[in-house]
Amino acid sequence: MATYPVGILFSRSGGYSRPAEQGYFGAxxxxxxxxxxxxxxxxxxxxxxxxxxxxxxxxALCRDLIRSTGAQHVVGCTTSWSRKEVIPVVEKLxxxxxxxxxxxxxEVSDNLVYVAAxxxxxxxxxxxxxxxxxxxRAFLIGSxxxxxxxxxxxxxxxxxxxxxxxxxxxxxxxxxEDICHLIEEIREKRPDFVLNNLIGPSSYAFLAAYRALGEExxxxxxxxxxxxxxxxxxxxxxxxxxxxxxxxxVSSYFRSLASKENSLFAERMKxxxxxxxxxxxxxxxxxxxxxxxxxxxxxxxxxxxAVLEDVRTHEIVTPLGPVKVDRATNHVSLGAHxxxxxxxxxxxxxxxxxxxxxPDPFLTAxxxxxxxxxxxxxxxxxxx
Numbered sequence: 001m002a003t004y005p006v007g008i009l010f011s012r013s014g015g016y017s018r019p020a021e022q023g024y025f026g027a028x029x030x031x032x033x034x035x036x037x038x039x040x041x042x043x044x045x046x047x048x049x050x051x052x053x054x055x056x057x058x059x060a061l062c063r064d065l066i067r068s069t070g071a072q073h074v075v076g077c078t079t080s081w082s083r084k085e086v087i088p089v090v091e092k093l094x095x096x097x098x099x100x101x102x103x104x105x106x107e108v109s110d111n112l113v114y115v116a117a118x119x120x121x122x123x124x125x126x127x128x129x130x131x132x133x134x135x136x137r138a139f140l141i142g143s144x145x146x147x148x149x150x151x152x153x154x155x156x157x158x159x160x161x162x163x164x165x166x167x168x169x170x171x172x173x174x175x176x177e178d179i180c181h182l183i184e185e186i187r188e189k190r191p192d193f194v195l196n197n198l199i200g201p202s203s204y205a206f207l208a209a210y211r212a213l214g215e216e217x218x219x220x221x222x223x224x225x226x227x228x229x230x231x232x233x234x235x236x237x238x239x240x241x242x243x244x245x246x247x248x249x250v251s252s253y254f255r256s257l258a259s260k261e262n263s264l265f266a267e268r269m270k271x272x273x274x275x276x277x278x279x280x281x282x283x284x285x286x287x288x289x290x291x292x293x294x295x296x297x298x299x300x301x302x303x304x305x306a307v308l309e310d311v312r313t314h315e316i317v318t319p320l321g322p323v324k325v326d327r328a329t330n331h332v333s334l335g336a337h338x339x340x341x342x343x344x345x346x347x348x349x350x351x352x353x354x355x356x357x358x359p360d361p362f363l364t365a366x367x368x369x370x371x372x373x374x375x376x377x378x379x380x381x382x383x384x
Contacts, residue, residue: 049061
């Protein structure tokens with residue numbers, strides 16, 4: 001029986017190890033499922049390397065991984081910074097990077113498959129839900145790198161074009177937990193909502209401090225001024241508990257999504273490891289491996305461009321739903337569901353997307369001027 005190597009490139013240690021581990025576990029779970037399924041006439045061999053959250057290590061580790069194992073496919077990277085370090089490597093060696101994390105868009109590569117959402121599939125639907133309900137005066141925060149800069153830039157553009165305003169925009173270094181200055185400025189500016197593009201410990205520290213602010217001043221409780229995110233998943237909200245309760249996230253996947261198929265998948269993943277949560281990052285990495293395996297099965301080879309052509313041609317059933325790679329952009333169509341965090345860390349899905357959203361990574365077909373004015377002007381009164 002043939003065995004095909006698959007690289008797994010996630011930082012299981014370092015400043016954002018908690019979300020990155022979900023990508024690792026998702027890819028590993030899918031490889032185990034493929035190897036246990038006798039309908040596949042081959043096996044996958046996993047080769048994991050850990051850059052330890054150091055962006056400077058990703059390129060060299062990816063290069064060594066591909067050369068030493070012959071892997072044509074690497075599932076990995078969490079941050080946009082690390083992804084951009086790896087792209088030149090897979091392009092030079094003609095391998096495929098399967099990127100399973102939400103990102104800001106404005107990028108295409110023939111050697112990269114984007115399995116998670118870009119801005120028109122996460123940020124735009126999130127603002128479309130939040131602004132009519134809470135108002136169009138935002139405060140933007142983010143980790144000081146590409147994801148934070150670009151996601152806030154797009155949000156600022158949409159809000160300004162749509163009659164809203166940005167009351168402040170602040171950044172902190174990745175992993176920095178000194179966020180008191182953010183809280184004080186938000187207290188002073190009194191926005192309608194906070195868009196949170198922090199990652200890892202910075203995000204957790206901010207949400208804890210914001211919870212304390214809401215206990216002091218009810219104008220900053222979630223029902224009045226929520227924190228909204230595009231990248232906060234169950235694996236993190238379960239850790240945070242009451243701290244994240246009431247705040248909103250947009251995602252292509254929640255384990256509480258109402259469907260028989262999702263319930264079966266979530267229960268199966270939980271049975272395999274009761275202490276682990278199959279959140280969106282987990283599922284997107286899992287889906288990437290299933291796409292690779294299905295394409296190898298049809299193409300009869302793991303050669304990168306043959307696999308890419310197959311996933312551009314065939315729709316593949318995954319826990320995200322049926323997916324096919326867009327030939328023009330190498331992105332997939334995805335749903336954009338809105339969830340409100342519960343005290344137990346799960347999400348109540350307050351808006352379930354009934355149809356997928358086609359990828360538009362350069363926002364060429366997505367109107368940035370949104371119809372918010374009528375609803376935003378009617379936002380509810382708050383006690384101040």
